[in-house]
Amino acid sequence: MGYQPLPTIGFDKYTYWNLLTDTPTGRTYGAAKSLLGNVSVEPTDTANTETFDADNVAYASFPYIENEGHTLTGADITPEVYADFTGVSLDESGGYEPDRGNTPQFAVAWRLMKSDKTFRYVRYNKGIFSTPPNVGGTTKPSQGAPTFGTATVTYKALDTIFGKKYYFIDESAILALGLTIEEFEAEFFNDPNYKPAANLAPSVNAPDAATLSAGGVLTYSVKLGNGTLKATSAAISSGDTDVAIVAPPSLAVNGNITVVGIGAGSANVTITFNDTNNTTKTIGVTVN
Numbered sequence: 342m343g344y345q346p347l348p349t350i351g352f353d354k355y356t357y358w359n360l361l362t363d364t365p366t367g368r369t370y371g372a373a374k375s376l377l378g379n380v381s382v383e384p385t386d387t388a389n390t391e392t393f394d395a396d397n398v399a400y401a402s403f404p405y406i407e408n409e410g411h412t413l414t415g416a417d418i419t420p421e422v423y424a425d426f427t428g429v430s431l432d433e434s435g436g437y438e439p440d441r442g443n444t445p446q447f448a449v450a451w452r453l454m455k456s457d458k459t460f461r462y463v464r465y466n467k468g469i470f471s472t473p474p475n476v477g478g479t480t481k482p483s484q485g486a487p488t489f490g491t492a493t494v495t496y497k498a499l500d501t502i503f504g505k506k507y508y509f510i511d512e513s514a515i516l517a518l519g520l521t522i523e524e525f526e527a528e529f530f531n532d533p534n535y536k537p538a539a540n541l542a543p544s545v546n547a548p549d550a551a552t553l554s555a556g557g558v559l560t561y562s563v564k565l566g567n568g569t570l571k572a573t574s575a576a577i578s579s580g581d582t583d584v585a586i587v588a589p590p591s592l593a594v595n596g597n598i599t600v601v602g603i604g605a606g607s608a609n610v611t612i613t614f615n616d617t618n619n620t621t622k623t624i625g626v627t628v629n
Contacts, residue, residue: 349461351454354526355379355413358533359425360446360467363502368466370448370533374425378416380491382451385410409498409506410468418472418492426470426494444469448533449496452526459512460522462529466504471495508536519568527595540568543575543614545622551600552627553585559600561624563592563612572616581608585626602628 359371385408393401424431428445450464472494481487498506515525518539528535547561565572575592579585584606588599600610607627614620 347455347457349453350456352379352382352451353454354450354452354530355382355415356450356530357425358448360448363446363467365502368448368501368503368534373531373533376413376415376422379451380414380416382414383412385412385495385497410465410496412493412495414491414493416491418494423472426472446499447496450530450533461509461511462515462525463507463509464529464533465496465498465507466533467501467506468496468498471497510537519571524567524595537567540570541566542570542618543572543616543620545598545612545624547622547624549623550625550627552629553600553602554629555602555604557602557628559626560597561600562595562597564595565592565614566616570616570618572614572620574615576613576615578611578613579608579626580611581606584608584628585610600624600626602626605629 355376356373357376358373361369361371386406387408388404388406391403391405392399393403395401418426420431423429426445426447428443446467446469448464448466449468450462453461453463455461478490479488500506512522515522515537518537520537525537528537541564543566544564545561546563551559553559563575563577565575573593577587577590577592577598579587579600583604585603585608586601587610588601589596592598598612605628607625610624610626612622612624
């Protein structure tokens, strides 16, 4: 039986990131921000074909897509979000007067629910918002229920220097990689460069050696992996708590650990995973 296309019945988790850099070696972004009160997202993409005629026939055809992006409808565009999307700053009163300069660029992502209650995840890697201020309205009726107003913004996708314009993936593909939806969403709605991969080994984003002062703090991300290589927990310890302490003492999900300098000396911070390979990471910490 072939794949059965299903209608969309839900939409949520609209998230945006300010694009900081886009170079041939990669893209960097600011922190993730969630946009609440969303009603609908509608693609603006249109497909066209350019035909070259020669010898009294259609000699060649060139299909292309234009107006890539989407229209987003929601309950309201708050002053804070408007300032984000347009690059203006709120004044000391909490209001703003638009002063259009350099238009900021963003990655955006959201989640669609299909009629079988599974999800599709969509991300555009670079684009700009066309955001009119939400200052319109209709009169309040003298009788009956009020008419709810909405605000609409348009997102135009732009070509990226690094990578592609957009990315989407269905829940079935995520589960086939050995990931849970919770694990996937924790990464997808945090890092706009994230793409899932199968059978990743546990890892710690940390150097083999680090130096800090007494009272100083270092933070490292710990990932338990996925698929057949996944660990269900990681134990974190310090070889000398008079030199450095760590927190938390264990992790059962992907997360961060902190190393705090206590007193001068050296200590090994060890992260031990309970995967099939008993993966271990040691960080040699020196406190000055």
